[in-house]
Amino acid sequence: MATMLDEPTQTASAVRMDIADGLAVIRLNDPSRPVNVISAGLLAEMTAILERLEDGEAGVRAAVIISEKKGTWIAGADIEEFKHFITPADAEAASRAGQEMLNRLERLDIPVVAAIDGAALGGGLETALACSYRIATDSPKTKLGLPEVQLGIIPGAGGTQRLPRLIGLRAALDLMLTGKQLDGRRAMKTGIVDEVVPAPVLLSVASRVALELADRTRQAKAGRATGSPERLENLLPMRRLIFSKARQGVMDKTKGLYPAPLRLLRVVERGIDKPIEQGFALEAQAFGELAVTPEARSLVHVFFTSTAAKNDPGLQSQAKPKHVDQIAVVGAGFMGAGIAAASAESGIRVRLKDVKLEAAAKGLKTARQSLKKRAERKRMKKYEVTKLLDRVQPTTEYTGFAASDLIVEAVFEDLELKHRVIREIEAATRGGIVLGSNTSTIPIARLAEAASRPDHVIGLHFFSPVEKMPLVEIITHAGTADWVTATAHAYAKKIGKTPIVVNDAPGFYVNRILSPYMAETALLLQEGVRMEELDEAMTEWGFPVGPVTLYDEVGLDVAQKAGKIMAAAFATRMTPSDLIDRMVAGGRLGRKNAKGFYRYDGDGKKGGPDESAYAVFGTPPKKTMPAEEIQERLGLAMVNEAVRTLEEGVLRSARDGDVGAVFGIGFPPFRGGPFWFVDTTGAAEVLRRLRALEQRFGGRFAPARMLEEMAADGRRFFPEGA
Numbered sequence: 001m002a003t004m005l006d007e008p009t010q011t012a013s014a015v016r017m018d019i020a021d022g023l024a025v026i027r028l029n030d031p032s033r034p035v036n037v038i039s040a041g042l043l044a045e046m047t048a049i050l051e052r053l054e055d056g057e058a059g060v061r062a063a064v065i066i067s068e069k070k071g072t073w074i075a076g077a078d079i080e081e082f083k084h085f086i087t088p089a090d091a092e093a094a095s096r097a098g099q100e101m102l103n104r105l106e107r108l109d110i111p112v113v114a115a116i117d118g119a120a121l122g123g124g125l126e127t128a129l130a131c132s133y134r135i136a137t138d139s140p141k142t143k144l145g146l147p148e149v150q151l152g153i154i155p156g157a158g159g160t161q162r163l164p165r166l167i168g169l170r171a172a173l174d175l176m177l178t179g180k181q182l183d184g185r186r187a188m189k190t191g192i193v194d195e196v197v198p199a200p201v202l203l204s205v206a207s208r209v210a211l212e213l214a215d216r217t218r219q220a221k222a223g224r225a226t227g228s229p230e231r232l233e234n235l236l237p238m239r240r241l242i243f244s245k246a247r248q249g250v251m252d253k254t255k256g257l258y259p260a261p262l263r264l265l266r267v268v269e270r271g272i273d274k275p276i277e278q279g280f281a282l283e284a285q286a287f288g289e290l291a292v293t294p295e296a297r298s299l300v301h302v303f304f305t306s307t308a309a310k311n312d313p314g315l316q317s318q319a320k321p322k323h324v325d326q327i328a329v330v331g332a333g334f335m336g337a338g339i340a341a342a343s344a345e346s347g348i349r350v351r352l353k354d355v356k357l358e359a360a361a362k363g364l365k366t367a368r369q370s371l372k373k374r375a376e377r378k379r380m381k382k383y384e385v386t387k388l389l390d391r392v393q394p395t396t397e398y399t400g401f402a403a404s405d406l407i408v409e410a411v412f413e414d415l416e417l418k419h420r421v422i423r424e425i426e427a428a429t430r431g432g433i434v435l436g437s438n439t440s441t442i443p444i445a446r447l448a449e450a451a452s453r454p455d456h457v458i459g460l461h462f463f464s465p466v467e468k469m470p471l472v473e474i475i476t477h478a479g480t481a482d483w484v485t486a487t488a489h490a491y492a493k494k495i496g497k498t499p500i501v502v503n504d505a506p507g508f509y510v511n512r513i514l515s516p517y518m519a520e521t522a523l524l525l526q527e528g529v530r531m532e533e534l535d536e537a538m539t540e541w542g543f544p545v546g547p548v549t550l551y552d553e554v555g556l557d558v559a560q561k562a563g564k565i566m567a568a569a570f571a572t573r574m575t576p577s578d579l580i581d582r583m584v585a586g587g588r589l590g591r592k593n594a595k596g597f598y599r600y601d602g603d604g605k606k607g608g609p610d611e612s613a614y615a616v617f618g619t620p621p622k623k624t625m626p627a628e629e630i631q632e633r634l635g636l637a638m639v640n641e642a643v644r645t646l647e648e649g650v651l652r653s654a655r656d657g658d659v660g661a662v663f664g665i666g667f668p669p670f671r672g673g674p675f676w677f678v679d680t681t682g683a684a685e686v687l688r689r690l691r692a693l694e695q696r697f698g699g700r701f702a703p704a705r706m707l708e709e710m711a712a713d714g715r716r717f718f719p720e721g722a
Contacts, residue, residue: 015045017052022061022214023207024053029068036069038123038157039078043101050104062210063108065131066115066203071141073116074124079151082300085291091156092288098123098157099280102130111213115206117199120144121181125192126157129166133213133220134193135206136184140378144187147179151303152296152670154264156287161271161279167191169239173246173268177261185379194220243269257542258670260290294680298672301718302662305655305673306498313474313489314501314652319482321490322434324348324405330421331410332363332394335438338466339408341370344391346495351404353395360394367392370467398428406491408460410438413561418442419450426452434487436460440511441565444504445477455481458488461508462497463664471663472497477504498663500656502645506569507562509645509657510664513674515566516637516700518559519576521547524630526577528622531597531609537630542668547634548597549606552590556583573700579617586616633697636690638667640704642674647706654717675717683710 014030026049028036036042053060067073077098085091105112105127114120114128117137125144128134136142146155146163154160155176164172167190174180175190184196197205212218243265250261267286271279290296313321327343329336332354340350344367352367354360368389375385393400401407407429409421418437425435435456437447448454459475472492476485485501492499502509524534525548535546551559563576583596590596591604599607614620642661645651651660658673671677678686687708693701710716 013045014039014042015049017049019058019060022059023211024057024060024063025203025207026063026065027068028065028074034069035072035075035119036067036124037075037078038098038127040081043097047101047104050101050108053108053110054104060110062110062214063112064115064203064206064210065112065127066206067118070118071139072118073114073120073142074127075119076122076124076147077156079300079303082291088288088292090288091291092284095156095284095287096280098126099284102127102158103280106130111210113206113210113213115202116142116144116184116193117202118142122146122148122155122159123157126155126159126162128192129159129162133209135202135209136187136193136196137199137202138184138196139199140183142184143181144184144192145179145181146176147181149177149258149260149264150179150299152258152260152293152299153290154260154267154283154286156283156291158280158283160264160267160283161276163192164268164272165276169242169268169272173242173265176264176268177246177250183378239272255540257668258295259293260296263290295670298670298676298680301672301676302658302669305659306663309500309656309659310493310498313486313499314656315482315485317482319486321483321486322405322432324487324491324494326350326404327491328353328401328404328407329410330354330407330425331412331438332360332366333410333412334366335462335464335466336408336410337363337366338370338464339410339438339462340392341367341374342466342495342497344371344388345374348391348495350392351395351400352392353398353401355396357394357396360396364392364394374467398424401425401428402430402433404429404433406434406436406487408436408438413439413441415442415446418447422447422450422457431456434458434484434491436488438462441507441562443477443506444475444480448477448479454479456484458484459504459508460488460492461510463510469664470496470498471510471660472499473508473510473660473664474499474501475504475508476501498659500660501652502656502660503650503652505645505648505650507566509650509660511562512566512645512650513638513641513661514665515563515570515574516641517634518547518551519563519566519574520634520637520700521551522577522579524625524633525617526579526619527625528619529625529630530621531613533625533627534630534634537627538634540627541631541635542671544666551580552596552598552606554590555592556580556588556590556596560584573702579619582617583613588613588616632689633693636686636693637701639674639677639686640690640701640707643678643704643707646675647704678707678710679716679718683707683715687711 016027018025030036111132114131114134116128117139118141120128125146146159148155171190182190187193188196209218247265254261263286267282271282326349328351329340330353332352340352343350352360352363354363371388375388407425409418411417411421431453436458438460440461444459448457451457458480461473461475463469463471474488489499507515521534525531531548535548538546560580563580566574567576588595591600594600594604597610597613599610601607642657646654646657651657654675657675661667661673662669667673687703690701690703
């Protein structure tokens with residue numbers, strides 16, 4: 001993946017070449033960035049070095065490309081430069097510039113070894129593919145992949161053509177369509193790299209191999225990615241089957257809402273049998289057209305906002321976080337076990353407490369099962385797995401809690417119970433320990449009332465299932481100390497989550513904007529719209545699951561309790577129908593008891609709609625509603641509420657609002673989040689639609705005041721081109 005070849009922006013060299021005994025070592029170390037990226041400046045510097053090598057610089061017989069940045073080889077393209085793409089031609093020119101540089105690298109008369117330690121993603125892997133030989137380290141930070149589809153584009157520096165020619169269609173399509181990242185050993189097994197070595201010997205091994213290749217005493221196993229090795233999949237019927245299955249898989253997963261995966265398939269299919277130069281031309285054209293689509297711009301927006309949220313706890317002071325090496329979790333249920341597992345995987349020691357030994361043991365089992373699955377995916381050695389599992393220790397006492405840096409309370413959602421647990425934790429610990437509550441509904445200020453150190457109390461709202469959901473909502477009350485906020489933010493980031501910091505309020509942010517969406521779903525069911533129509537309409541709009549399915553997944557009893565809390569706080573627009581009350585009274589709790597809106601088999605697998613549910617909540621399906629009307633009522637209810645949270649100061653920024661919606665409840669990423677949606681749709685147009693709904697359905701659709709002001713002033717939440 002390439003970027004525009006403008007004037008270099010670096011003030012100091014990002015690439016240097018050392019030559020000794022016929023070997024050139026090309027060292028990457030961009031002084032202006034924490035990681036190496038394919039930027040305009042790096043392209044220009046690499047091109048200058050390639051020109052020297054093409055001219056036979058000082059008798060060089062071989063070369064090695066290595067990074068001096070720990071944990072990163074080349075992390076990909078400089079996404080900042082995407083903002084300069086105004087037309088498809090701009091992006092296509094950037095792609096062609098990257099292709100040309102790597103073609104020159106590949107055409108050198110000398111062998112070039114890619115010595116990879118750390119991330120080689122996107123343009124980084126494309127650079128490695130243009131080398132003669134690839135060596136990766138066994139470091140857990142070494143990752144190889146082409147994740148461009150996650151930004152709404154495709155590889156643009158030759159990856160769509162080189163990778164299939166190197167490892168075959170099926171393996172290449174799997175990597176490019178999923179954005180999957182491989183460690184060194186899996187990359188070697190796939191055929192992307194030739195060998196794997198420990199990091200301390202990487203340069204010495206790569207140097208020796210480069211000279212052996214020059215002397216022809218060694219031949220690359222993987223080699224340059226320009227050939228077309230004989231494989232069964234090269235037979236036309238097999239190839240058609242591969243593309244057909246891949247296309248069906250894409251449609252099943254994306255419902256055609258994301259153009260990049262389908263365009264990638266077309267580029268690979270049309271280019272695989274042609275001379276590779278023609279494949280590059282197809283790739284560059286597709287890259288150019290995709291890079292300026294609304295979907296790509298939205299996905300790039302999500303990338304930037306999530307990255308910013310990870311790096312910015314939003315503090316006014318310079319408070320420093322405490323280093324978190326050990327935590328304790330009180331409550332070994334499903335959520336507590338998930339928090340323990342996510343922490344242990346990140347190298348943190350965990351005390352997992354419950355009141356009964358059986359409950360603590362069950363939580364330990366759940367945490368270890370999760371950790372074992374992750375260890376299997378990473379192909380960890382037996383001793384590494386043992387070390388990982390041993391990080392979680394069960395207990396029924398508060399012993400050892402004083403050694404913790406942070407304690408997460410994850411007990412049942414009951415104020416009195418949480419108050420008691422907070423008092424017990426404080427009695428067993430000292431000052432200087434963060435006390436986080438995994439609550440989804442109870443105001444943090446109310447929880448802090450039970451604490452003798454209320455400034456240590458903060459909300460840490462994880463989402464279920466913890467191992468899959470990337471968001472952590474950090475909730476501060478008026479008295480939360482800045483160092484506590486900083487520590488909670490750093491901890492969330494350490495365990496691989498994307499944190500947003502919000503102010504204390506009913507429902508906080510994520511559940512707050514979800515509530516009117518779910519309440520409107522219940523009203524639509526009561527109007528007689530079929531449950532599957534509601535789900536299909538919203539998955540077609542881009543949500544991962546429909547709202548009726550979400551009711552079953554969350555648990556109707558949980559939804560009932562949350563609905564009442566939100567209705568009490570926002571009676572004018574969140575008063576739900578009594579439909580959920582009737583379902584709960586009828587013993588229907590959703591997936592948890594295999595009885596909800598949908599049918600479930602003995603293994604909990606979801607079936608079709610349970611027609612008997614209509615009798616329980618008393619409204620038989622009696623009308624069909626256009627998907628667009630369903631999407632308008634549910635989608636705009638959520639968007640409008642999001643704007644209200646910013647208006648009221650619950651959110652600190654529109655940025656955090658988009659991150660929370662996309663990563664917390666699956667707001668369609670290709671729509672960028674509720675605030676990006678307002679900007680791209682136009683505040684005036686969103687206001688017009690809400691007023692039309694208000695006229696039909698009443699005050700629950702009354703537009704947020706901030707939205708009215710923005711429509712009047714023509715303002716946006718994000719600068720044009722951001």
